[in-house]
Amino acid sequence: MNKFSYIRATSVNDAVQRASTDKDALFIAGGTNLVDRMKVFLDEPSQLIDISRLQMQRIEPIAGGGLRIGALVSNTAVADYPDVRRNYPMLSRAILSGASQQIRNVASVGGNLLQRTRCSYYYDTAFPCNKREPGSSCPAATGINRMHALFGASDQCLAVHPSDMCVPLAALDAIVEVEGPKGKRQIPFTEFHRLPGDTPQLDANLETGELITAVVVPPVPFAKSGVYLKLRDRASYAFALISVAAAVDLAGDSIKDARIAMGGVAHKPWRPTEAEKFLIGKSANAETFQQAAEIALQGAKPLTHNSFKVELAKRAIKRSLTVSAKGGGVI
Amino acid sequence: MEHHEGKPKRTSRRNFLGQALTAAGTAIAAPTLLNQATAAKEARSMQSPEGEMAITLMVNGEMRSLTIEPRVTLLDALRERLELTGSKKGCDHGQCGACTVLIDGQRVYSCLSLAVMQEGKEIVTIEGLAKGDVLHPVQAAFIDNDGFQCGYCTPGQICASVALLDEIKRGCASSVTSDLNRPPQLGELSEAEIKERLSGNLCRCSAYNGIVAAVQQAAGQTPPSAAASMMVTEAQEMPA
Numbered sequence: 001m002n003k004f005s006y007i008r009a010t011s012v013n014d015a016v017q018r019a020s021t022d023k024d025a026l027f028i029a030g031g032t033n034l035v036d037r038m039k040v041f042l043d044e045p046s047q048l049i050d051i052s053r054l055q056m057q058r059i060e061p062i063a064g065g066g067l068r069i070g071a072l073v074s075n076t077a078v079a080d081y082p083d084v085r086r087n088y089p090m091l092s093r094a095i096l097s098g099a100s101q102q103i104r105n106v107a108s109v110g111g112n113l114l115q116r117t118r119c120s121y122y123y124d125t126a127f128p129c130n131k132r133e134p135g136s137s138c139p140a141a142t143g144i145n146r147m148h149a150l151f152g153a154s155d156q157c158l159a160v161h162p163s164d165m166c167v168p169l170a171a172l173d174a175i176v177e178v179e180g181p182k183g184k185r186q187i188p189f190t191e192f193h194r195l196p197g198d199t200p201q202l203d204a205n206l207e208t209g210e211l212i213t214a215v216v217v218p219p220v221p222f223a224k225s226g227v228y229l230k231l232r233d234r235a236s237y238a239f240a241l242i243s244v245a246a247a248v249d250l251a252g253d254s255i256k257d258a259r260i261a262m263g264g265v266a267h268k269p270w271r272p273t274e275a276e277k278f279l280i281g282k283s284a285n286a287e288t289f290q291q292a293a294e295i296a297l298q299g300a301k302p303l304t305h306n307s308f309k310v311e312l313a314k315r316a317i318k319r320s321l322t323v324s325a326k327g328g329g330v331i
Numbered sequence: 332m333e334h335h336e337g338k339p340k341r342t343s344r345r346n347f348l349g350q351a352l353t354a355a356g357t358a359i360a361a362p363t364l365l366n367q368a369t370a371a372k373e374a375r376s377m378q379s380p381e382g383e384m385a386i387t388l389m390v391n392g393e394m395r396s397l398t399i400e401p402r403v404t405l406l407d408a409l410r411e412r413l414e415l416t417g418s419k420k421g422c423d424h425g426q427c428g429a430c431t432v433l434i435d436g437q438r439v440y441s442c443l444s445l446a447v448m449q450e451g452k453e454i455v456t457i458e459g460l461a462k463g464d465v466l467h468p469v470q471a472a473f474i475d476n477d478g479f480q481c482g483y484c485t486p487g488q489i490c491a492s493v494a495l496l497d498e499i500k501r502g503c504a505s506s507v508t509s510d511l512n513r514p515p516q517l518g519e520l521s522e523a524e525i526k527e528r529l530s531g532n533l534c535r536c537s538a539y540n541g542i543v544a545a546v547q548q549a550a551g552q553t554p555p556s557a558a559a560s561m562m563v564t565e566a567q568e569m570p571a
Contacts, residue, residue, distance in 0.1 A: 003382050006401035006447055028448070035404070035443045036424050048401065050448055076437075080503050085511040096506040100531020101498070102491070103425060105437040106444070236506070236530035330509050 001035075002044040008053060012179055012213060015051050020181040020209030027051050027211060029072055029108040032099075033115040041125060042116075042132060052108075056213055059083075065219025068177075071110030071212045075165065076101070078109060088217060089328060090168040090226035090245045097230045098164035100237050110212035113166060113176065113192065116203060117159035117267075118239055119148070130156045131200045138200075146305035147241065150297075150313070151266040157200030158303065161193055161268050168228060168245040170269035171261035174217045180210035189215075193268030203267075222249035222257060225328035229320045230263075231312060240264040242313045246320035247328075253283045255325075260296060260317060265309065272296035275317070284325040286318070293317040386450050390415065391459030401447045406430045408446035409456060417457035417486045421533070428532030431487035431494075432456045438494035440531075457486035460493065469493050469549045476554060478545035480536035491532045492546050498528070499550070517550040 009015035019025050024046035028034055037043045056070035059081050067088075069078055078084055079095040095104065107115075121127045121139045128136035140148055140158045148158040166189075174189040187205060194205050206212075226247035232238040243263035249256040258279040262270040275296035282288045293314040300310050323331050378384050378401070387396045390413060397412050406423075409415040409432070421429030423442045430442040433455040460467035469492050472478070479485040496517065504514040507527045515524055525546045526539070534542065544554035 001402040004401065005378055005382065006384065006445075028445070031445060031448070032425060032440070032443050035445060038402075039424065048445075052448060076503070082512075085504065089511055092504065092511050093506060096504060096508075100428070101494070101528060102428065102431055102438050102440045102531045103443075106439050236527055330507070 001038045002041065004045050005047040006050065007047060008050045012051075012054055012056070012211060015049050015054065016180055016209050016211055018047075018049050019211070022046055023208060025049055029111045030074070030106040031111075032103050032107045033111065037116065040123065042123070051211065056110075062216070067217045069109055069215045069217065071214055072108050075099070075104040075107045075109065075112060078165075079104070086224070088168065088172065088220075088223050088226065090171065090223065090228045090247065091165070091217070093228040093330070094164040094168045094230075094243070094245060097228060097243075109165075109215055112163055113212060113215070114204060115163060118162045119159040120144070122159060131159060131196075134199070134201050141303075144305060145303040146308075147239070147264075148303055148306055149266050150300040150302060150306065150309055151270050152195040153267065153301070154196045154198065154200070156198055157196035157267065159196070159200070160264055160266060161203070162239050163269070164228070164230060164240065164243060164263060166193070166269045167243055167261045167263040168226065169215065169217070170271055171226070171245040171247065171259040172217055172220050172223060174215050176212060177214040177216060178206065178210045179213050180207050182207070184213075186216075190269070190271055196267050200267075220247070220259070223247050223259070225324050226259070227320050227324045227328050227331055229316050229323075229331045231316055242309055242316050244313070244316045244320040246317065246324050248279070248284060248321055248324045250284055250325060253285075255279045255282050255284050255288070258292075258321070260292070260321075262296070262313060262317075265300075265313060272317075274298070279321075284321075286322070289318045289321040289325075290314075292321060384447055386447055388413075388446065388449055388454060389452065390454045391456060397446075399446055401445060403446050404442055405432070405444040405446045405449055405454070406441035409441060409454075415456050415458050418490075419483055419486055421484065421487075426533075427484070427487075428491060429484050429487040431490045431532065433490055433494060436494070436497065438491050455490075457490055460489065467493065469496070469545070472545040472548040473542070476544035476548060477538065477541040479534070479538050479541070484532060484534045484536075488529070488532050488534065488542055491529055492542075492549065495525070495528050495546065496549055518552065520547070520550050520552070522547075 026045040028048045028050055029052050056072040058070050060068045075095050079092045085092045122129045122131050127139045130138050149160050169189050176187045176192045228245050230240050230243040232240050240263050245261045247259045258276045260272055260276055275292040278295050279292050296317050297310050297314050302310055382400050383398045385398045387394055395413050409418050418432055418441055419429035421427035425440045425443040430440055431438050432441045435452050469489050499517050502514050504511050505527045507523050508514050522543055525543050547554035
């Protein structure tokens with residue numbers, strides 16, 4: 001690690017002010033991704049602003065339904081929160097399927113959103129990488145790209161966002177609350193992360209000095225039957241090749257509403273909204289779910305080594321919708 | 332144990348290295364000083380021109396003062412400054428679990444934790460589990476069930492297992508828990524649950540059967556003997 005100065009922020013305002021006046025400063029909360037990146041010199045901050053003791057550590061029910069989850073609540077605490085288990089099981093299960101207990105105990109909600117891709121070329125400083133050094137090129141385009149994106153990539157960057165937790169948060173239309181030098185604002189979850197375009201060094205639509213303070217999960221009654229399916233190279237402690245958060249709202253046999261989000265396929269959690277729209281009014285059966293899966297994967301642009309992910313994603317969507325239509329549970 | 336008060340009583344290779352790297356951490360006697368230390372931390376969290384900070388950590392019930400740069404991980408502080416070499420450095424990237432310690436009762440990778448961020452918290456390492464010569468029940472269970480071969484991952488495996496059993500008592504779920512609203516009790520903790528919950532700790536000797544049996548024993552279950560467990564696994568792997 002490079003040398004840096006360390007300061008404990010005394011308030012959100014203090015943290016924001018410090019970060020606004022030093023563009024090379026970084027916030028640290030759990031540090032499970034940041035410390036690792038610093039060890040291999042992916043990040044070389046001038047100072048670390050320790051926000052871990054600030055008062056953003058609570059989960060609060062919102063009048064009228066939903067939850068406000070403080071940015072510093074640990075991933076473990078979210079997954080085990082009774083209301084999350086009961087009403088948003090896809091969120092509990094997504095978190096529990098990610099990382100290990102040791103990581104989840106420390107990793108914060110805000111930090112989960114801002115963790116960076118595990119693209120091996122980004123991590124290996126012996127290679128060029130447009131995300132690490134803009135303009136240096138993307139070796140994944142001609143290299144090994146089986147873990148990389150199907151949707152929304154650019155010729156600058158093929159990386160995928162690694163989070164599990166963010167997939168159900170996108171499906172649930174969560175809202176990210178941030179505070180910055182210009183005040184507070186709310187960002188719809190699906191607009192929080194960005195596609196790489198010509199600026200792959202930027203993962204999120206945050207301004208300099210802005211700090212995530214909370215994530216708001218709105219009431220989604222049919223999320224009770226929501227599921228999370230994660231497919232990966234080993235059974236545990238591995239990033240997703242494909243993951244799916246899905247929930248189906250049924251009236252008898254007829255689909256009233258549906259949510260689908262995919263992980264492991266894009267630079268952000270991917271919402272195939274055309275597939276969701278297709279499902280509304282259809283009867284819940286295997287053929288309907290197969291058609292929805294086909295629609296969800298329309299426009300996928302597989303690379304040299306990841307074309308298997310297209311069929312894998314279709315099957316994952318079909319299975320997730322099927323299990324949710326039967327009431328949900330473990331997949 | 333080696334980490335009692337004052338200067339090391341003997342000069343081993345590790346002690347020499349520790350002294351060479353920095354002045355050895357000096358133990359302060361009473362844990363009751365924790366609050367005073369916490370209250371004073373803002374005043375003392377000043378960095379020297381060399382970038383070092385004077386901090387106090389509570390490790391295994393003792394206050395330990397040390398002067399370190401903020402880039403020092405908790406693992407390096409424990410091993411190289413406080414002479415607590417039980418916590419192991421395997422991958423140093425949060426992938427293997429050999430560095431697992433308990434912070435405020437929760438298991439954590441000390442290699443991904445900065446020492447300066449741990450002031451005011453209670454840190455327990457493998458050295459802090461036994462009471463004198465009496466092993467912690469999880470330590471005894473690892474011995475009873477051959478839960479290791481080379482032993483390098485074992486401190487992390489044991490700390491993770493101690494936390495695992497506490498998580499079960501607190502009703503924590505895992506990704507293989509079938510009903511999130513009814514997580515398993517100690518007596519019904521399945522092999523699949525144990526394996527999932529310990530997936531953040533790797534054992535290159537692959538002593539996993541013994542580790543699972545050790546956790547079963549510590550959970551109050553009757554594990555199969557290590558030899559029987561191995562035979563069952565081999566039988567399952569035989570082609571039909």
